[in-house]
Amino acid sequence: MKIHNFGAGPCILPQEVFKQAADGVLDLNGIGMSILEISHRSQDFDIIIKRAQSLVKELLGVPEGYSVLFLQGGASLQFSMIPMNFLPENGKAAYLDTGVWSYKAMKEAKLFGNPFAVASSKDKNYNYIPQNFEVPEDVAYFHITTNNTIYGTEIFEDYDVNVPLIADMSSDIFSRKIDVSKYDLIFAGAQKNMGPAGATLVIIKDEFLEKRARVIPTMLDYKTHVDKDSLFNTPPVFSIYVSMLNLEWLKAQGGVEAIEKKNIEKANLLYKTIEEHPLFTPNVAEDSHSRMNVTFTAINEDVEQRFLKACQENGIVAIKGHRDAGGFRASLYNALPLSSVKVLVEVMKGIQ
Amino acid sequence: MKIHNFGAGPCILPQEVFKQAADGVLDLNGIGMSILEISHRSQDFDIIIKRAQSLVKELLGVPEGYSVLFLQGGASLQFSMIPMNFLPENGKAAYLDTGVWSYKAMKEAKLFGNPFAVASSKDKNYNYIPQNFEVPEDVAYFHITTNNTIYGTEIFEDYDVNVPLIADMSSDIFSRKIDVSKYDLIFAGAQKNMGPAGATLVIIKDEFLEKRARVIPTMLDYKTHVDKDSLFNTPPVFSIYVSMLNLEWLKAQGGVEAIEKKNIEKANLLYKTIEEHPLFTPNVAEDSHSRMNVTFTAINEDVEQRFLKACQENGIVAIKGHRDAGGFRASLYNALPLSSVKVLVEVMKGIQ
The missing domain is CATH 3.90.1150.10 (Aspartate Aminotransferase, domain 1)
Incomplete structure (x- = not known):
């Protein structure tokens, strides 16, 4: 019986991608080795990660002055890395509370500064996106969750705000056109529209990096990964490979x-x-x-x-x-x- | 031509494992779905992660009172998580300096307390393992790197020390018998003898968890992952799956x-x-x-x-x-x- 997979994530990817991924596990491009056994410093992988980066830039129209990173730890680790990097002690950060994921993100920020919700839809179990809120100009950043998988709500607007805009796009990135130039940082767990679980996409404005607010452990400092082009340490090779295959598929679909x-x-x-x-x-x-x-x-x-x-x-x-x-x-x-x-x-x- | 892959990591895994992994990418155990599209909360994955944990315990003889975790971020993230969790401000931590990896681990600890090297082989470009050093009893832990991939040195002894012993076994775990009971924490990037890049094995003594030294961001707190059995957030599903296949292979080889x-x-x-x-x-x-x-x-x-x-x-x-x-x-x-x-x-x- 044909399966129709309506799962919320990890989720369905194209059948062609599964086929290509399986081929790569057996023998990557005829080199006689599996994608699972090649070095992350090899030329074979260099081509893959650079192609994946370039597809992200092309498909989303990422302007000059942004870096595209493939990290680990999922959106959940981003919830901590963002305030660790960008929320100064005693600084304020604005969050739009549209559900569990934005709430969890705000909770992590409390360890580093003073986050608060500019608006919340908690009163109706998060079944709508709040409108007509104001974002104060004295915050370090404004954080939104564009798609809320649990409740089924989505923000289609690229907000115009006068502070750095940060978006968790884990579950709707690559599903619709966005204006990346409106954002200082976009992040997304791979496991919806990008690829299999195990990689986390980060698109960060290089200028924003200058606003890092404290001394940060090496692996949690965005600058480490920008400087080393996602190769500071061994990256999630296979997840990046399949993401590349999936983004090629998306491009072939017309983008x-x-x-x-x-x-x-x-x-x-x-x-x-x-x-x-x-x-x-x-x-x-x-x-x-x-x-x-x-x-x-x-x-x-x-x-x-x-x-x-x-x-x-x-x-x-x-x-x-x-x-x-x-x-x-x-x-x-x-x-x-x-x-x-x-x-x-x-x-x-x-x-x- | 047959390839002989002498790479240092990510590295060769058994051909049977590549074959089984490719099958799972196409159709996991005949369920009509790929390992890449199933939920990490599904019963199919529950069986996989529990089997992987149980194989780790069986193959290494992990005693009662330890938890086996599959995390992300590689050994490099462990370098920060360890002092963040276990080195109090102004506390001391002992490191055996056997090369770049132990040096990098010590560097991260400087952000949290006072690490120092009990001995170093830097004088001869790390081409030997120091002997006859003493570990003071007033340190929070003693950290060693059992195998030093760059230089080709290895520690075969499970040291007897009167402080918590922490070992980075990234490149020799599962290659030889160890006495887990001597250690409070063992960690290893998967990508040598466990599986493909993207998962990090942590074996932690439950008692040791009580010594956490500060308030820690959720994803960086070992207790989060112990409490949620490595399923606090989406884990690296495929890396854990292939690790399970590889550990089954190891078991079939005689362990x-x-x-x-x-x-x-x-x-x-x-x-x-x-x-x-x-x-x-x-x-x-x-x-x-x-x-x-x-x-x-x-x-x-x-x-x-x-x-x-x-x-x-x-x-x-x-x-x-x-x-x-x-x-x-x-x-x-x-x-x-x-x-x-x-x-x-x-x-x-x-x-x-």
């Missing part, structure tokens, strides 16, 4: 603009089905709908059970909602084909 | 004791060849010989060039020494077969 159109089509189809269905309701207000994670609820336990059973029978996996939100969550990342969404929609329509 | 015998045989053959050869000299005194990295030098430039050419013609790769040591380095990790060492020995004998 971010083309995939954004497909992502809009997939999300619209599913949201429309939920809206029109008498037995399901969307969790999130329309103006905050995430295209990556569509969250919805069945009107009662009986519908829930019948729907889950039908999903199982049709190869639909990882559709249950996060424990903090309940209900269902269909993640529609770049690699999920429209045909999988159509299968889901038909299954939903069959529940009456 | 650490059996591989140690093979490693001794490989190292002895190569050291003997170097000793007896009129045109090559070993870099390291016999009592400090590493079994993992055999370093040697040609007596002149002409011999060096002829040897390199012969290596190339025979599929021998990654044999050049590290830039800090010069000459040659043959790394003989677990997965390197005796037959590859025999090819190297024959090539050396052919240089006259």
